[in-house]
Amino acid sequence: MEKEAVFRFSFGPWNIHEGxxxxxxxxxxxxxxxxxxxxxxxxxxxxxxxxxxxxxxSVDVPHSKMIKEANEMKKMIDNEGLVAxxxxxxxxxHPFTIDGGYTANDPEIxxxxxxxxxxxxxxxxxxxxxxxxxxxxxxxxxxxxxxxHVASMERFMEAxxxxxxxxxxxxxxxxxxxxxxxxxxxxxxTGHFLALAYKTTDPDRCGxxxxxxxAILAGLDPAMEMGNAIAHNxxxxxxLNDQNxxxxxxxxxxxxxxxxxxxDQVMVLYDNNYGxxxxxxxxxxxxxxxxxxxxxVQHLKNSKEIFLILLDVVKSINRDKIGEYRKERNYEDLxxxxxxxxxxxx
Ligand code: XLS
Ligand code: MG
Numbered sequence: 001m002e003k004e005a006v007f008r009f010s011f012g013p014w015n016i017h018e019g020x021x022x023x024x025x026x027x028x029x030x031x032x033x034x035x036x037x038x039x040x041x042x043x044x045x046x047x048x049x050x051x052x053x054x055x056x057x058s059v060d061v062p063h064s065k066m067i068k069e070a071n072e073m074k075k076m077i078d079n080e081g082l083v084a085x086x087x088x089x090x091x092x093x094h095p096f097t098i099d100g101g102y103t104a105n106d107p108e109i110x111x112x113x114x115x116x117x118x119x120x121x122x123x124x125x126x127x128x129x130x131x132x133x134x135x136x137x138x139x140x141x142x143x144x145x146x147x148x149h150v151a152s153m154e155r156f157m158e159a160x161x162x163x164x165x166x167x168x169x170x171x172x173x174x175x176x177x178x179x180x181x182x183x184x185x186x187x188x189x190t191g192h193f194l195a196l197a198y199k200t201t202d203p204d205r206c207g208x209x210x211x212x213x214x215a216i217l218a219g220l221d222p223a224m225e226m227g228n229a230i231a232h233n234x235x236x237x238x239x240l241n242d243q244n245x246x247x248x249x250x251x252x253x254x255x256x257x258x259x260x261x262x263x264d265q266v267m268v269l270y271d272n273n274y275g276x277x278x279x280x281x282x283x284x285x286x287x288x289x290x291x292x293x294x295x296x297v298q299h300l301k302n303s304k305e306i307f308l309i310l311l312d313v314v315k316s317i318n319r320d321k322i323g324e325y326r327k328e329r330n331y332e333d334l335x336x337x338x339x340x341x342x343x344x345x346x
Pocket of ligand 2: 211
């Protein structure tokens with residue numbers, strides 16, 4: 001009997017945006033949050049990914065106010081029939097975290113970062129998710145000598161341990177990226193994060209979210225990175241997208257740049273029954289700045305469509321044939337076979 005993977009899709013409210021970039025202002029109208037929420041179901045998405053301050057206006061307010069707002073958000077997503085996939089502390093925008101949070105040189109900043117992470121955990125509990133995503137955007141350096149690298153690793157681990165201890169039900173998912181906004185990031189890849197995770201007080205509750213573009217920026221193959229995490233039972237979310245070479249994080253439509261690389265990701269996910277424990281197919285894609293108001297969500301729709309078309313190819317491709325090519329060590333023809341299948345010419 002054919003193995004059936006049931007894929008559920010998710011994205012974050014930041015994936016529908018106004019098109020501002022570092023060289024120019026917004027070019028599209030703001031879609032109010034409540035309207036964004038309505039688009040989820042319409043586009044066939046079930047999961048909402050949140051930053052702490054996507055859920056509440058600010059986390060720097062009295063705790064009771066924050067909790068009240070989080071409860072209101074929970075009602076809003078319930079009303080739309082949606083679920084929260086994860087909550088991530090947005091530690092890279094606050095004036096305190098200009099030089100990072102967990103690895104900042106200033107101990108007061110480090111405790112702000114840890115307190116804020118605890119608040120993200122409180123919010124996650126209200127939204128009904130156990131998953132805390134950490135994209136440590138500013139944990140790193142512009143100038144190598146600006147931080148003590150060994151101390152930074154210890155501080156990072158201390159932050160993880162504090163969160164794990166604060167709530168014994170949560171799971172931490174590291175979303176690693178090698179650079180941008182920092183010149184050099186601490187823990188630039190999944191492997192780096194996992195090595196640190198195994199040294200925490202509860203490695204079983206540490207895993208990863210792998211973003212295709214982040215792996216590519218590190219010169220790595222996203223499907224192989226996913227395979228590595230799956231082998232450790234630690235692939236708990238993905239941010240599928242695409243990336244055209246080594247430049248800024250482009251968050252392009254999944255498969256738009258390299259279809260074979262996208263196929264390989266779908267194959268490793270499907271073949272290993274990703275999703276069986278409720279993991280989502282997250283799409284971290286950004287609309288091109290050229291898109292007009294009425295076409296501001298095509299990138300999400302199109303990424304999902306490409307994923308599903310590739311899934312059909314993955315399901316129907318002749319596995320015996322792949323086995324034969326492997327046995328014969330005829331990898332040139334294996335490659336042609338895969339490409340022809342993707343092109344529908346077999
Ligand atoms: C960066 C991410 C980031 C996380 C959550 O690539 O999309 O926003 O997913 O903090
Ligand atoms: Mg991402």
